[in-house]
Amino acid sequence: VKVIELACAQDVGKALNPLSVVGQIQGGTTQGLGVAVMEEIIVDPKTAKVKNPSFTDYLIPTILDTPTIPVDYLELADPNAPYGVRGIGEAPTLSSTPAVLAAIRNATGLELNKTPVRPEHLTGTL
Template structure:
């Protein structure tokens, strides 16, 4: 079905974000950013206290994204960032020789980063609470 037919559609819109101001150096309060993001994460972890080993079982997340224009991509971004955080927390380590200051694990062969085999279940609860001060309610 051709909804518009031969009719041309032209739309022009201008949008400006709310004004910002520096944070108060004493209190840390202020309007220093246009958008704020809100999220909560929970990690379920098994710990072997004798060996000092950890196994992350689940990393759950609830995040307010404003309006999700591409919900599948939003979940992918959250899961990808969460997996990067997992890597920093429990796997990644740059080894430097103290005598020469040379990095001992300069490639991904020696520097561990998470793969799909290391990634636990990451359920994501996407909250779409539109921001009244942004186009389309985006965050």
């Protein structure tokens, strides 16, 4: 699976630092992408030891894995928050994983219900 674009739109309240807002949204989106297609703790069922305890073995997205992430943000100030700000890093982390899964389901017609989606889930060679 190669994600070529992952567009985002989010209400950020008041953007105190617009460049940081975009960076936080892109970072959260990249984390969600990792959960969707890369990140998995593999445990040996016999010993209960983690088989991929380092970043050498546990895959996370790098710049080479990250697609274009265009960001649109709305500034609808939160009247109950200081300066009208809202949290911005969490929402894209939570929403991008199901968005990627939905795109893969749509493209393949497969009912996928586990992350990360591995090649064997798509080919049926489990």
